[in-house]
Amino acid sequence: QYLEDGHCSISNSLAENCIRPFVIGRKNWLFAGSPKGASASAGIYTLVETAKANGLAPMKYIKYILSDMPGSAF
Structure with a gap:
């Protein structure tokens, strides 16, 4: 992808640092x-790291995701 889009990084070190x-x-x-x-x-852990990567508050993000699930009592 980085060959087609100059904004993409050639390195995946950001992703590696997130899962460290x-x-x-x-x-x-x-x-x-x-x-x-x-x-x-x-x-x-995937939900938490996704929230962090997108600049969201992990707890609020998880509450939102769980409240949107069918049968949720949130």
């Missing part, structure tokens, strides 16, 4: 309890 806290703490997630628990944790 997740990678550093991965040993802590060995205790997620189950594969489903690990999948749920990954989903939440």
